[in-house]
Amino acid sequence: MYRPLTESAAMDYVRSAGLDIFRPDETLESEDLADGNVNLVYRVYSPSEPRQRSVIVKQALPYARVVGESFPMPLDRSRIEHRALEIQASYCPSLVPAVYRYDPDLSLVVMEDLHPRIIMRKGLMAQVRYPRFAADAAEFMANMLFHTSDLFLGSAEKKALVREFTNPGMCKVTEDLVFTHPFMEHPGNRWNPELDEEVRQLRADEQLQAEIAQLKTIFMTSAQALLHGDLHTGSIMVTPDDTKVIDPEFAFFGPMGFDVGALLGNLALSCASQEHHAVTAAARREYRAWITGTMREVWQLFEARFRSLFEASAPAQWPRGRFLDAYMRRLLQDAAGFGGTKMLRRILGLAHVVDLDAISDVHERAAAERIALAIGRTWILRRRDMQSIDDLIGIVEAAVVGPVAG
Ligand code: SR1
Ligand code: MG
Numbered sequence: 419m420y421r422p423l424t425e426s427a428a429m430d431y432v433r434s435a436g437l438d439i440f441r442p443d444e445t446l447e448s449e450d451l452a453d454g455n456v457n458l459v460y461r462v463y464s465p466s467e468p469r470q471r472s473v474i475v476k477q478a479l480p481y482a483r484v485v486g487e488s489f490p491m492p493l494d495r496s497r498i499e500h501r502a503l504e505i506q507a508s509y510c511p512s513l514v515p516a517v518y519r520y521d522p523d524l525s526l527v528v529m530e531d532l533h534p535r536i537i538m539r540k541g542l543m544a545q546v547r548y549p550r551f552a553a554d555a556a557e558f559m560a561n562m563l564f565h566t567s568d569l570f571l572g573s574a575e576k577k578a579l580v581r582e583f584t585n586p587g588m589c590k591v592t593e594d595l596v597f598t599h600p601f602m603e604h605p606g607n608r609w610n611p612e613l614d615e616e617v618r619q620l621r622a623d624e625q626l627q628a629e630i631a632q633l634k635t636i637f638m639t640s641a642q643a644l645l646h647g648d649l650h651t652g653s654i655m656v657t658p659d660d661t662k663v664i665d666p667e668f669a670f671f672g673p674m675g676f677d678v679g680a681l682l683g684n685l686a687l688s689c690a691s692q693e694h695h696a697v698t699a700a701a702r703r704e705y706r707a708w709i710t711g712t713m714r715e716v717w718q719l720f721e722a723r724f725r726s727l728f729e730a731s732a733p734a735q736w737p738r739g740r741f742l743d744a745y746m747r748r749l750l751q752d753a754a755g756f757g758g759t760k761m762l763r764r765i766l767g768l769a770h771v772v773d774l775d776a777i778s779d780v781h782e783r784a785a786a787e788r789i790a791l792a793i794g795r796t797w798i799l800r801r802r803d804m805q806s807i808d809d810l811i812g813i814v815e816a817a818v819v820g821p822v823a824g
Contacts, residue, residue, distance in 0.1 A: 503529075560724040564728065601620070616791055651685065692786075
């Protein structure tokens with residue numbers, strides 16, 4: 419029967435779970451690692467070999483941990499996460515954590531401890547470069563999005579998967595927190611008071627509101643592929659040599675551009691936050707160039723891999739040539755719209771990002787946030803003009819030099 423586990427209950431659970439990693443009578447230790455918004459996360463380890471023999475216990479709570487019981491969230495997300503991890507592992511085993519146990523009664527997953535990888539967002543804040551990341555992210559997205567789409571699956575098989583991944587509670591969280599509440603008055607919203615005027619203007623911008631509402635309808639109705647559903651830089655753990663994608667509890671069948679845009683938008687948020695995090699002008703310029711170069715590489719490698727999977731495995735019902743060109747262009751344009759919306763919500767809405775919230779000086783934070791708002795708004799409004807990744811990057815580059823130095 420479901421009950422939220424304490425740290426010591428998680429340790430007892432792991433000890434008696436019959437995993438190959440630990441002996442049943444072994445003394446174990448644990449630590450509370452929860453730092454995301456919604457779940458309990460413990461690391462349980464053997465004190466004799468704390469890094470070699472350790473596991474992560476991730477348990478869903480019936481509400482969002484950072485808000486409390488006033489923000490209910492479905493326990494079923496644990497089933498979704500486990501199944502998504504299985505499918506991801508079938509296409510990209512090296513890019514996701516290994517799962518050791520799924521317990522549907524306790525809504526928990528016991529999985530690989532990803533130490534020494536760190537949450538990518540934190541590495542970006544310290545200007546660490548990740549040379550493997552673009553290729554790994556592209557490989558993950560191309561494999562998952564192509565192989566779970568109608569471009570690869572048979573019609574009945576695809577629809578059966580859509581049914582399995584119907585994730586209404588988690589989709590509603592995204593519909594509210596990404597597409598709706600940040601753009602209206604809502605008690606959950608919070609923002610830097612220095613941005614009162616910008617927030618008022620964004621909420622009064624009818625063209626922007628109409629575009630975001632249209633993006634919301636695409637999110638709600640386009641079952642293109644099985645998405646990760648929350649593919650930001652806090653859902654990625656990295657070292658310079660290796661990448662793992664975690665936390666697919668928001669997985670559902672949605673528009674491919676939502677995942678691609680989440681990733682590009684969060685890289686752009688990091689670019690904006692370097693206004694504070696990079697200490698010298700030269701370091702800022704160089705690291706921003708690395709981030710925009712990475713954005714370009716992510717898209718270009720993703721597109722190339724997606725196209726090669728299509729050429730090799732799409733059934734003959736899908737014509738080659740112009741069809742795929744238009745498909746990829748539309749995907750890029752959707753990514754600009756969704757990525758921009760996700761940038762704005764991290765500044766106007768309930769769930770922020772540490773890249774920006776860690777800037778304690780409100781003036782400095784506002785300077786970085788203004789850059790992010792300018793990028794997000796322009797990506798959304800100009801998304802139909804986007805013909806190549808360089809169009810999105812040009813908007814980032816204009817925003818980082820424009821309002822600040824200009
Ligand atoms: C209640 S906070 C919910 C947010 O955290 C997750 O990381 C998702 O981004 C979601 O919007
Ligand atoms: Mg998460």
